[in-house]
Amino acid sequence: MPYATDPDALGALLPGEPRYRIDQLREWLYLHPVLDAEQMTNLPLSLRRDLADRLWPFRVEAERTTDDGATIKWLFRAGDGAAIEAVLMGYPHRTTLCISSQAGCAMACTFCATGQFGFDRHLTAGEIVAQVAYAAAHLRANPMPRSPARVGNVVFMGMGEPLANYPNVREAIRRIVEVMGLSARSITVSTVGVTPGIDRLATEPWPVTLALSLHAADDHLRETLVPLNHRYPLDHILAAAARFRAEKGRRVTLEWTLMSEVNDTPDQARALGAIARELRAHVNVIPMNPTPLAPQKRPPKARIDQFVDEVRRTGATVTLRDTRGIEIDAACGQLRVSSGG
Numbered sequence: 001m002p003y004a005t006d007p008d009a010l011g012a013l014l015p016g017e018p019r020y021r022i023d024q025l026r027e028w029l030y031l032h033p034v035l036d037a038e039q040m041t042n043l044p045l046s047l048r049r050d051l052a053d054r055l056w057p058f059r060v061e062a063e064r065t066t067d068d069g070a071t072i073k074w075l076f077r078a079g080d081g082a083a084i085e086a087v088l089m090g091y092p093h094r095t096t097l098c099i100s101s102q103a104g105c106a107m108a109c110t111f112c113a114t115g116q117f118g119f120d121r122h123l124t125a126g127e128i129v130a131q132v133a134y135a136a137a138h139l140r141a142n143p144m145p146r147s148p149a150r151v152g153n154v155v156f157m158g159m160g161e162p163l164a165n166y167p168n169v170r171e172a173i174r175r176i177v178e179v180m181g182l183s184a185r186s187i188t189v190s191t192v193g194v195t196p197g198i199d200r201l202a203t204e205p206w207p208v209t210l211a212l213s214l215h216a217a218d219d220h221l222r223e224t225l226v227p228l229n230h231r232y233p234l235d236h237i238l239a240a241a242a243r244f245r246a247e248k249g250r251r252v253t254l255e256w257t258l259m260s261e262v263n264d265t266p267d268q269a270r271a272l273g274a275i276a277r278e279l280r281a282h283v284n285v286i287p288m289n290p291t292p293l294a295p296q297k298r299p300p301k302a303r304i305d306q307f308v309d310e311v312r313r314t315g316a317t318v319t320l321r322d323t324r325g326i327e328i329d330a331a332c333g334q335l336r337v338s339s340g341g
């Protein structure tokens with residue numbers, strides 16, 4: 001299980017092999033990932049054969065493509081049956097990979113499919129990094145028509161609450177930055193508001209981007225959407241985000257899943273704008289994607305535009321996020337919808 005091994009301890013997998021051989025393997029795993037160990041051409045055939053069946057810590061159970069090949073969702077299955085989903089999105093000048101940090105999620109946000117299916121287990125650092133390596137290998141073997149051939153951005157916005165699986169997420173970030181060479185700035189950790197995790201992340205050496213899934217501008221409303229708000233109320237979360245910003249000098253992103261007649265009112269827009277201005281944060285509005293069990297709905301287009309305009313009028317910067325992959329249940333909040341759990 002090469003991705004289960006610390007990249008600095010790969011020698012344990014290759015007893016008796018010289019140092020350069022270990023370096024070669026590390027490069028294949030992290031710098032030029034390949035789908036198949038057969039393609040590790042400078043390694044001896046016997047070693048390639050030995051790695052063949054155990055290169056990836058999961059098998060690919062399903063691969064679905066949409067947007068003319070520019071969006072791909074993978075359902076990986078670990079040996080113990082845990083489901084791991086990742087979504088690759090190609091844009092003209094960048095590619096973004098959305099990865100999972102847990103199989104399932106314990107946060108139970110009422111509008112999110114992942115939460116509705118419950119928690120299975122934490123992913124290991126190796127399983128998290130292997131999603132990035134697999135997407136990179138796939139992209140090199142199958143370039144997207146109009147996008148760069150390498151993974152540029154990694155967002156922890158797939159299944160799971162990354163800050164509830166801190167040690168593994170931390171180690172995954174370390175490997176992605178220090179071994180794979182991605183810039184920390186191109187990594188986004190999205191949290192529903194695990195305040196102690198935000199404070200820990202601020203002490204790490206990597207200036208990653210913090211995204212806060214806000215969805216409501218007051219505790220009363222937020223508690224109906226995000227149960228964790230009972231434990232970490234808004235003023236705690238926003239104070240932690242402000243500390244993160246001060247410590248890291250990185251602008252925080254506020255995520256707002258927009259739901260019809262829930263959080264799409266002018267009052268919420270103005271309150272969100274005020275929070276964003278105070279925090280000097282950027283707002284991302286994500287129109288709600290359908291999930292089978294959630295009662296909430298996406299507002300009509302005109303209402304979405306009004307909400308965005310209202311936030312903008314407060315002076316905050318706001319983007320209406322394009323949602324990729326609704327047709328293949330790969331969009332925000334849809335992971336686990338059709339994977340069979």
Ligand code: SAH
Pocket residue numbers: 107111112113156157158159160161162190191192211212213255256257286287288289290291332333334
């Ligand atoms: N647990 C973390 C990361 C995973 S969710 C977090 O909550 O931030 C990533 C994003 O998808 C969050 O901003 C979440 O609010 C959003 N999301 C969840 N369900 C959604 C849905 N049904 N439609 C649109 N966005 C959704």
